[in-house]
Amino acid sequence: MRYLTVLTALLGAVSAAPSLVYRAKSPFSVADPGTAEDIVITADNTLNGTFHSPNTTIVNKNAIHSRALAGNLPIKLINNFSGNQVNAYISGLDSDNRVVFIAADGSLIYPSSGGSSVPVPINSNIAIPLPSQGNSITVTLPIVLSSARIYFSEGNLQFFMVKIPNGDGLVQPSPTNLSDPSSGINWGFVELTYTNALAVFANISYVDFVGMILSMSLSTKDGSGTQITKGLDSGAVSQICNGLVQQGNADGYPWASLCVANSAGTPIRALSPGDYTAINSAGFQNYWNGYVDQVWNQYTNNPLTINTQSSGNVNCQVSGGTLNCSGDNRGYAKPSAADIWGCNSGPFAIQGGDNAIHVAVVPRLCAAFVRSTLLIAGGNIQPGVSASQYYTVSPTNHYSRLVHQYEVDGRGYAFPYDDVNPDGxxxxxxxxxxxxxxxxxxSVGAPLS
Known part of the structure; x- marks a missing residue:
């Protein structure tokens, strides 16, 4: 039980930096923050925008007159965090697809790369300091915004701009690069879209990782009431990492390494298995092989029914090594571990010419793999079994299992198609x-009541 002993020490009070020997024994991945030279630019951590100016520009909120840009969304930020100073950052693309940050006073900050193909730090005052624990601040979003995020961090996050072929790109903190300049910071974000019609879509997602604890609600003007997603419990990162250590002890896979610890040995985030492959591509490479073979054997001799929930039930069966579904424009080869974690590659990659049945089958089939429901009683109909039967056999996505275990209200994506559910x-x-x-x-630090 060496891992459990180490975890108990890691999660306890740490008064001094651990020795190199101590760190070597850690079951966690350890962040080692670097500089701009250590940034790895990927599609996942870059927000591509159009070019606006060779210099950073600031637009006072009182100067926003264009009707196309106008908006008025109050965003209340509540500090329920028991640690150090928390900063918020609101970023996204404006109606002209330019990268923009919203300052605390509602002004617009348009950072520029200055034409540099090497990431340059944003030195403008883009941070929104939150007041002390138990207090709140309200920032008004004065423009429509797409591909937006509201970041929260214990300390200062570092953002960069870089020249891209058709404009300027925002390089955001990477949860998977252990040498990213912000890798040692406890941080997280919620996703936000504020449309031209002044509609709001906001989301807490754990598809990539679990970091700083966030919770949110949306009140409305149309009498439909207040919506709420409570998110994770305040101690969820430690609880999830504890569960991952236990799972690694049970099956020998590097589940504990999904947790990223800071220099003090304290876990500050837990990565999804798919994102962990950026650190260790071989760790789970063969994880699903036996299960996939069993599924293919099961549905060579028995039919699998996919309830498309849009085009009725579709019968599927394996023939010649390929799972074929009635009315589908193409079949499904055996998925790899990477295909199952991400649900967007191999047989689960949706192409432009795919028909409606294929588009409906992909998320339901991948969700069944992630939740390991294809071989349990009732698993011949997908989606069919209740959430209480998800993740009940191994192999399964134990990261998703633990995320949902510690969600206060069971809501928040833990993999891309987590919205696939039985009718009801x-x-x-x-x-x-x-x-x-x-x-x-x-709310940052603890769920909303």
């Missing part, structure tokens, strides 16, 4: 939306 009222997504929003409230 079950809903694992954490999306809040309204065409008539009043105030978006986000």
């Amino acid at each position: 009222n079950e809903n694992a997504s954490g999306v809040l939306s309204s065409g008539s929003p009043d105030t978006l409230t986000v």
Whole structure:
């Protein structure tokens, strides 16, 4: 039980930096923050925008007159965090697809790379300091915003700009690069879209990782009431990492290494298995092989029914090594571990010419693999079994299992198609939306009551 002994020490009070020998024994991946030279630019950590100016520009909120840009969304930020100073950052693309940050006073900050193909730090005052624990601040979003995020961090996050072929790109903190300049910081974000019609879509997602604890609600003006996604419990990162250590002890896979610890040995985030492959591509390479073979054997002799929930039931069966579904424009080869973690590659990659049945089968089939429901009783109909039967056999996505275990209300995506559910009222997504929003409230550090 060496891992459990180490974890107990890691999660206890640490008064001094650990020795090199101590760190070597850690079951966790350890962050080692670097400089701009250590940034790895990928599609996952870059927000591509159009070019606006060779210099950073600031637009005072009182100067925003264009009707196309106008908006008025109050965002209330509540500090329920018991640690050090928390900063918020609101970023996204404006209606001209330019990268923009919203300052605390509602002004717009348009950072520029200055034409540099090497990431340059944003030195403008983009941080929104939150007041002390138990207090809140309200920032008004004065423009429509797409591909937006509201970041929260214990300390200062570092953002960079870089020249891209058709404009300027925002290089965001990477949860998977252990040498990223912000890798040792406890941080997280909620996703936000504020449309031209002034509708709001906000989401807490754990598809990539679990970091700083966030919770949110959306009040409305149309009488439909307040929506809420409570997110994870305040101690969830430690609890999830504890569970991952136990799982690694049980099956020998590097589940504990999904947890990233800071220099003090304290876990600050837990990565999804798919994102962990950026650190160790071989760790789970063969994880699903036996299960996939069993599924293919099962449905060579027996039919699998996919309830498309849009085009009726579709019968599927394995023939010649390929799973074929009635009315589908193409079949499904055996998926790899990477295909199952991400649900967007190999047989689960959706192409432009795919028909409606294929588009409906992919998420339901991949969700069944992630939740390991294809071989249990009732698994011949997908989606069919209740959420209580997800993740009940191994192999399975134990990261997703633990995330949902510690969600206060069971909501928040833990993999890309976590909104696939049987017909009825079950809903694992954490999306809040309204065409008539009043105030978006986000709590950091502990769930909203």
